Amino acid sequence: MNMQVLLIGGFDIARTLAASLLKRKYQVTAVHPDYDCCKLLADIKGLQVIHGDGSKPYILEEAGARRTDIAIALTDSDADNLVICELCKKRFGVTKTVSVIKNAENTAFFRQMGVDAVVCATNTITGIIEQLAFVHDMTALVPVGDGRVSIAEVAIPEGAPAANRKLWEISLPREVIVGCILRKDQTLIPRGDTRILAGDSLVLLSSAHQETDAIRELTGR
Amino acid sequence: MDFFKTARRKDSGYTVIIGCGRLGASLANAISDKEASVMMVDRDERAFRKLGAAYGGLTLTGDATDIAVLRSAEIERADTVVSVTNDDNTNIMVAQIARNVCHIPNVICRLYDPEREIVYKEFGIDTICPTVLSTREIDRLLGKSKEAKEA
Numbered sequence: 001m002n003m004q005v006l007l008i009g010g011f012d013i014a015r016t017l018a019a020s021l022l023k024r025k026y027q028v029t030a031v032h033p034d035y036d037c038c039k040l041l042a043d044i045k046g047l048q049v050i051h052g053d054g055s056k057p058y059i060l061e062e063a064g065a066r067r068t069d070i071a072i073a074l075t076d077s078d079a080d081n082l083v084i085c086e087l088c089k090k091r092f093g094v095t096k097t098v099s100v101i102k103n104a105e106n107t108a109f110f111r112q113m114g115v116d117a118v119v120c121a122t123n124t125i126t127g128i129i130e131q132l133a134f135v136h137d138m139t140a141l142v143p144v145g146d147g148r149v150s151i152a153e154v155a156i157p158e159g160a161p162a163a164n165r166k167l168w169e170i171s172l173p174r175e176v177i178v179g180c181i182l183r184k185d186q187t188l189i190p191r192g193d194t195r196i197l198a199g200d201s202l203v204l205l206s207s208a209h210q211e212t213d214a215i216r217e218l219t220g221r
Numbered sequence: 222m223d224f225f226k227t228a229r230r231k232d233s234g235y236t237v238i239i240g241c242g243r244l245g246a247s248l249a250n251a252i253s254d255k256e257a258s259v260m261m262v263d264r265d266e267r268a269f270r271k272l273g274a275a276y277g278g279l280t281l282t283g284d285a286t287d288i289a290v291l292r293s294a295e296i297e298r299a300d301t302v303v304s305v306t307n308d309d310n311t312n313i314m315v316a317q318i319a320r321n322v323c324h325i326p327n328v329i330c331r332l333y334d335p336e337r338e339i340v341y342k343e344f345g346i347d348t349i350c351p352t353v354l355s356t357r358e359i360d361r362l363l364g365k366s367k368e369a370k371e372a
Binding site for chain 2: 055056057058077078079080082083086087090091103105106109112113
C-alpha cells in the first residue's frame with residue numbers, strides 16, 4: 001500500500017509538492033478552499049482534489065483523512081494550520097502532521113500541541129537569502145536539526161588558502177568538520193593527512209553558524 | 222450570569238478579551254461598568270469604536286495569535302481570557318495558548334462550528350456555540366407555544 005499524503009491549502013507549495021510526491025509514487029490528495037485553485041490543481045495527473053475549507057472536519061473526512069499517513073497544513077493562517085493538524089491527529093488518527101507557520105515564535109507552541117514537524121517558511125527563506133546574498137562560493141547550504149547544524153558545499157578556487165594543504169594544517173573552527181571531498185568524479189572521505197587541491201568541493205558539517213568562519217579559512221573570503 | 226458575578230466579586234480580577242465585535246465589545250463594556258479591569262485586543266484599531274464612551278479598560282491593536290502580542294497585553298496576569306473573534310480557528314488557537322502556555326484558569330471561547338469540539342475538549346476550555354444556544358432557545362420557545370395551544 002502506498003503512503004497517503006494530504007496537502008491542505010497553500011497553492012504554489014501544494015502544487016510543487018504534489019507533483020514531486022506523485023513522482024515518488026505517493027497517493028496525494030489536495031484540499032483547497034478556492035475553486036479556481038482547485039481547477040488548476042486538478043490539472044496535475046493523478047492528484048485527487050477536494051474543494052473546501054480543510055479546517056472543517058467533514059471536508060477532511062471527504063479528503064480521506066482516516067486513511068492518511070502524513071498531513072501537511074500549508075494555509076497562510078497559523079491558526080488554521082494548527083486546527084487542521086489537531087483535527088488530523090486527534091479525530092482522524094493521522095500518523096504524522098506537518099505545519100508551515102508564519103510566526104517563528106509559535107514553533108514551540110505548535111510542537112507542544114502535538115504537531116510533529118513545524119516549518120517556518122519566512123525564517124527558512126530569509127536564511128537562504130542571507131546565505132546566497134552574503135556568502136560567496138557556496139553552492140548549497142542545508143539546515144538540519146532546526147537550523148542548529150548545517151551542511152554546506154564549498155568550492156576551493158585556485159589560490160585559496162586551503163589549496164595544496166593537508167587538512168590538519170588548516171585551522172578550522174572546532175565545531176566544523178570536512179565530511180567529504182568531491183574531486184572530479186571521485187568522492188573522498190578525508191583524513192588529517194589528506195591534501196586539498198584547487199578545484200575540489202568540500203562538504204562541511206558545522207554547528208552553530210560556524211560555517212562562515214570555516215569558509216573564510218578555506219577560501220580566503 | 223455567573224461570569225459577571227465572579228468579575229465583580231474579585232476586585233483584583235483582570236480579563237483579557239480578544240475580538241472587539243458585538244459580543245466582545247458588549248462584554249468589555251459590562252466588565253468596565255463593574256469597575257473590574259479589562260483589556261481588549263483586536264487586530265483592527267477601528268473595531269474599538271464599538272466600545273462605549275464610558276469604557277474604562279485598555280485596548281491593544283495586534284494579532285492575538287502572535288504570542289508576543291498576548292504578552293504585551295499582559296495575558297500572564299489575567300485570570301480570565303475570552304476569545305470571541307469572528308474566526309473559529311483563531312479563537313481555538315488563542316484559547317490553547319492561554320490555557321497551555323500561559324496557564325490561565327478561566328478560558329472561554331466562542332465557536333460557530335460545534336464540529337471542531339475534539340480539538341479543545343481535552344484542554345478544559347469552556348466554549349459557547351451560538352448555533353447550539355439558538356437551537357436550544359428556539360426549541361424551548363416552540364415547546365412553549367405548543368403548550369399554550371394545547372391548554
